[in-house]
Amino acid sequence: MIGKLTGILSEKNPPQVLVDCNGVGYEVDVPMSTFYNLPATGEKVSLLTHFVVREDAQVLYGFGSASERATFRLLIKISGVGPRTALGILSGMSADELARAVSDQEAGRLTKVPGIGKKTAERLLLELKGKLGADLGPNMFSTPDHPSDILQALLALGYSDKEASAALKALPADVGVSDGIKLALKSLAK
Numbered sequence: 001m002i003g004k005l006t007g008i009l010s011e012k013n014p015p016q017v018l019v020d021c022n023g024v025g026y027e028v029d030v031p032m033s034t035f036y037n038l039p040a041t042g043e044k045v046s047l048l049t050h051f052v053v054r055e056d057a058q059v060l061y062g063f064g065s066a067s068e069r070a071t072f073r074l075l076i077k078i079s080g081v082g083p084r085t086a087l088g089i090l091s092g093m094s095a096d097e098l099a100r101a102v103s104d105q106e107a108g109r110l111t112k113v114p115g116i117g118k119k120t121a122e123r124l125l126l127e128l129k130g131k132l133g134a135d136l137g138p139n140m141f142s143t144p145d146h147p148s149d150i151l152q153a154l155l156a157l158g159y160s161d162k163e164a165s166a167a168l169k170a171l172p173a174d175v176g177v178s179d180g181i182k183l184a185l186k187s188l189a190k
Contacts, residue, residue, distance in 0.1 A: 002026075002060060006046040009039060015087065017062065019045060028062035029083075031072075031090035037064050052076075052083050061087065071095040071132065078127045080120065088115050089124075102128045147171075150180040154188075163188060 005028065007021035014035055019026045028047060030038075039045055047062035048069045061083060063069040068090060075086035089098065092113030101109040102125055110121035147168055154164035167184040175183065 001051045002049050004046065004048050005060075005062065006044070009041050009043055009045040012038060012041055015091065017045075019047065019062075026060055028060045029087060030062045030064075031068065031087050032092075033090060033094050034062065034064040034068065050083075059083065065095070067095045071098060074128060074131055075124075078124060080123065085115060085120075089113050092116075098128075099132045101125075102132045105129070147180075149177045150184060153177075153181050154184055157185075159188060 005019050005021055005026055007019045007026075009017060010020045010025060011018035012035070015029050015032065017028050017030055017035070017038065019028055028049065030047070034047070047064065048066060049063070050061045050069060050072060052059045052061065061072065063072065072083075072086050072090060075081050075089060076083055081089075089110070093101070093109065097109070105125050107118065107121040107125055110116050110124055111118055116124075150171070151164050151168055154167060155161065159167070164184070167187050168180075170187050171180050171183055
């Protein structure tokens with residue numbers, strides 16, 4: 001309903017800000033990552049928003065970037081993660097750090113965020129796997145680890161660790177995953 005607010009930043013009381021849009025003041029809850037990047041009070045500010053309507057409240061959440069808002073929207077779709085928890089996660093780590101934690105499957109990073117226990121962290125990793133990195137852009141954090149992917153494929157096909165490792169050593173350094181698997185299977189078939 002309300003997708004963006006642009007106005008004068010009237011108040012800053014973490015995690016809430018007041019944005020004056022032509023005489024109408026909007027209270028907006030923001031993650032600390034956005035809060036730290038806000039201009040001084042009295043200056044113009046623009047926030048992307050997400051409007052949540054509940055039985056007992058109507059709350060507006062604001063974000064400094066589209067990736068933060070997209071990550072927030074992914075988080076609140078997960079069972080047991082509401083807007084307050086999602087805001088807490090984004091206050092404890094940036095959207096990029098969260099995407100890295102998900103791609104590396106590191107629950108330890110998530111449990112450092114207040115209110116996130118081991119079970120919730122594991123559920124977040126499971127639910128966000130394949131979704132978060134794709135939304136933030138492919139290969140954003142590191143180069144693809146082709147040898148690891150090829151090794152996992154060979155192990156999944158039933159080859160021993162020793163056989164798969166030997167086949168990997170025979171592959172060219174710049175080979176892609178699918179070509180690498182084909183070449184490795186040819187060398188293993190000999």
